[in-house]
Amino acid sequence: MNEQELLKKSALIEKAITEYGLTERARPFISENAVITTEVLKQTLQEMRPKDRNLKVGIIGRVKAGKSSLLNALIFEGKEVLPKAATPMTASLTVLKYAEKLSAEVELYNEKDIAELKNKHERYEKEFQRIVGEEVNKQKEKQSFSNRAKEGFKNFGNKLSGNKSEEASKERVLSDKEILEKAEKIAKNALKENDKLVSSHDQYEKIKNSGVNLKNIDTRIQANSLGELQRELLQFVGANGKYMPYTKAVQIYLNNPNLKDLEVIDTPGVNDPIVSREERTKALLKDCDVVFIISPSSQFLTDSDMSLFDRVSNKEGLQEIYFVASQIDSAINNSSEVQKSNHHLPTALANAQKVLSSQLDQIMGALIQNYPNQQEIFENAKKNGVIVTSGVCFSMHKDFNNQAFWEKKQQSITMYCGI
Secondary structure, three states: OOOHHHHHHHHHHHHHHHOOOOOOHHHHHHHOOOOOOOOHHHHHHHHHOOOOEEEEEEEEOOOOHHHHHHHHHHOOOOOOOOOOOOOOOOOOEEEEEEEOOEEEEEEEHHHHHHHHHHHHHHHHHHHHHHHHHHHHHHHHHHHHHHHHHHHHHHHHHHHHHOOOOOOOOOOOOOHHHHHHHHHHHHHHHOOOOOOOHHHHHHHHHHHHHHHHHHHHOOOEEEOOOHHHHHHHHHHOOOOOOOHHHHHHEEEEEEHHHOOOOOOEOOOOOOOOOOOOHHHHHHHHHHOOOOOEEEEEHOOOHHHHHHHHHHHHHHHOOOOOOOEEEOOHHHHHOOOHHHHHHHOOHHHHHHHHHHHHHHHHHHHHHHHHOOOOOHHHHOOOOOHHHHHEHHHHHHHHHHHOOOOOHHHHHHHHHHHOOOO
């Protein structure tokens, strides 16, 4: 099948889904199987044609996996240009490219994106109120029934004993306010299972409260230094940034020789609450030549990490996949590891890498048994091994003479220095 036939079939499928009103029913299948739109497919095929195109490297991992710290160490010499994302909604899609002049371009949510967020916000509110209403009624009925039962037992006991006293133990009656608070707590916990709905609700709340006029935002950033770029970007990607609620993606251009002929794609995840951004992420991942899955050393290869691995290997069809055990300092910073290595840091690192590699080998071995048709991918992952990193330690190395900075970061090294 050539490109034109592929695009034609993709367009026909999209048309059928729209005409028969199957968009909502098809969405879970599309998301789970990394299906991209015809428009994105066309763009991806075009980008694959040039033989001299840049090598594209994808960085993926769950929130707080240490992606930002690692990239800050590799690209920005330890400076915290890319802030740590607290939630999936504060994690923007970031592409790093080479250019002679330091600059950045920010893409904001368009009207369609905001309308989508608003729709999910309304769905959340409607579902929240439904659950609250049901729980309030349940609690009031339960309380009423309990008190009636206690009253009946009390009267029966009084008749038997001849005691006419009105004193009896009653279950404490909750006020209407307490019942409502309890119901709201139950509703919030119930809705937590729908990550996309919760994240979209929170994001639209931020947009409503921002008071920002999109027409007045300059999305092009020019900077003379990394420090200046960092300050400007914080307005768009910082957790408390003025324009953060509207930020969809960022492209950063750096005069860094390490980025020549290279593009680094830092993704917000592949289960993004923003459909259009998730589409972009999928397309970029499909076009990557190599992907690094970042997983914290202290919680290495969780179900979430393996879900990402399945996504990029099975659904995206990527072959070059590497596992990075980030935050290795946290994995060796405990008394048992210190004693085992006799306060010798290289020994502690070697021990940790051995344990992590064994864990990877066991998981890949089990996958080979269960999915023999994908054996080559799993064997390659085993062969590539585990890369251990510590963005914090690298930052300390680059800022070696800054004593104040060391005092903030020294906790992970004190045990090995005998302090």
